[in-house]
Amino acid sequence: MWTRVKAACRHSLTIAWGYLLAVIGFLLSIVDNFSDALGDPSLKDQISAAVGDTRTVGRIFLVISLVTIVARLRSLNRAS
Secondary structure, three states, X not given: OHHHHXXXXXXXXXXXXXXXXXXXXXXXXXXXXXXXXXXXXXXXHHHHHHHXXXXXXXXXXXXXXXXXXXXXXXXHHHHO
């Protein structure tokens, strides 16, 4: 399993970190939908109190992950 993860990340921990940030950002941006589906509106309020605006924070995480992955891929391509 770890060999598949390493191959997907091109043996780069930076790319793995970018993927992790993308997943966290995606989950934060859809937490509103899940709280409505679960029927617990207080869940959204609790997360918003801890994090702030979840959609904005989720989008920021997605942008950071995209920049991280693209920068690392550029440096890997220059090295080879």
